[in-house]
Amino acid sequence: MPLIVMCGYPSSGKSTWARKLSDFIKEEYKQEAIIVSEEALLREPKNDILDDSRKEKELRAKVKSEAQRVLNKDTVVIIDALNYIKGYRYEIFCMSKAVPTRQLTVQCEISPQQAWAWNENRDVDQQYTKTVFDHLIDRFELPDSQNRWDSPYFSVLADEELDLKAVCASLFASKQPKPNQSTVNKPVSEINFLPTIEKVASEIIQAIAAVHNSDSDVEEIEVPYATAKIKYNTSLSITQLTKLKRQFITLTKNTTTVKKEVLGDMFVQYLNSQIDQER
Numbered sequence: 001m002p003l004i005v006m007c008g009y010p011s012s013g014k015s016t017w018a019r020k021l022s023d024f025i026k027e028e029y030k031q032e033a034i035i036v037s038e039e040a041l042l043r044e045p046k047n048d049i050l051d052d053s054r055k056e057k058e059l060r061a062k063v064k065s066e067a068q069r070v071l072n073k074d075t076v077v078i079i080d081a082l083n084y085i086k087g088y089r090y091e092i093f094c095m096s097k098a099v100p101t102r103q104l105t106v107q108c109e110i111s112p113q114q115a116w117a118w119n120e121n122r123d124v125d126q127q128y129t130k131t132v133f134d135h136l137i138d139r140f141e142l143p144d145s146q147n148r149w150d151s152p153y154f155s156v157l158a159d160e161e162l163d164l165k166a167v168c169a170s171l172f173a174s175k176q177p178k179p180n181q182s183t184v185n186k187p188v189s190e191i192n193f194l195p196t197i198e199k200v201a202s203e204i205i206q207a208i209a210a211v212h213n214s215d216s217d218v219e220e221i222e223v224p225y226a227t228a229k230i231k232y233n234t235s236l237s238i239t240q241l242t243k244l245k246r247q248f249i250t251l252t253k254n255t256t257t258v259k260k261e262v263l264g265d266m267f268v269q270y271l272n273s274q275i276d277q278e279r
């Protein structure tokens with residue numbers, strides 16, 4: 001069943017709306033809606049974790065693997081977390097595709113000033129410190145409805161009600177393509193997935209390696225099998241790129257709906273999202 005990705009500044013109402021959505025889905029659709037809560041997975045005070053990039057990364061990984069554990073075709077899952085990194089949201093999108101299930105994004109779209117005011121009114125043990133709060137706001141990569149992984153996209157402003165009916169209509173309306181549906185472009189899984197993705201990803205990495213070796217001063221690299229370009233980052237070694245290739249293959253190998261024609265662009269988007277996280 002589908003996945004809802006909550007997103008928003010710290011203290012912007014994500015948990016409040018996640019609970020309301022979950023209740024609405026249970027009441028109106030008689031469906032279980034599990035909330036995977038970042039807060040519930042904290043093993044230390046949240047400011048200590050969010051102030052430490054290694055611990056924060058571990059927390060993100062925990063949230064993702066918990067969502068992956070409960071995500072199946074029968075349960076709605078709501079990820080109630082900051083979800084502020086574009087590349088991380090893209091990884092979640094790949095995870096949904098692998099099930100396959102539908103995914104949508106709900107952003108609590110309030111101003112930093114409003115979020116800080118709500119933060120100050122919380123119980124002290126739930127408050128963000130000013131340093132952590134400002135740091136998160138600075139690094140926030142807002143969702144963009146033009147991105148496939150942020151779409152369908154819904155937002156709720158500070159003084160508004162989220163349109164729960166519209167969210168659910170979008171969530172339950174569109175049926176997932178059947179894995180064996182016959183289409184003009186065969187899904188990769190039907191055309192010998194592993195050799196195909198290996199070949200596409202390896203040739204893309206070779207194109208990046210060629211630029212690495214030539215010492216060229218470029219910002220973007222054109223690669224085969226993709227219309228999107230790679231954002232060039234000299235600090236990313238070929239060993240790291242090869243590791244990212246393996247991660248990408250693991251993420252997408254159970255996918256039944258991806259067509260061969262889009263694999264190259266998917267891999268480029270994956271690499272770019274990882275490169276963004278390295279910056």
Ligand SMILES: Nc1ncnc2c1ncn2[C@@H]1O[C@H](COP(=O)(O)OP(=O)(O)OP(=O)(O)O)[C@@H](O)[C@H]1O
Nearest residue numbers: 009010011012013014015016017118119121122158
């Ligand atoms: N629409 C609203 N009007 C006024 N206060 C609100 C509103 N929505 C949430 N709050 C308050 O703001 C605080 C933060 O809300 P909530 O926990 O839902 O945010 P969050 O984005 O999940 O926070 P966190 O970043 O810690 O996960 C709470 O005290 C909550 O009661």
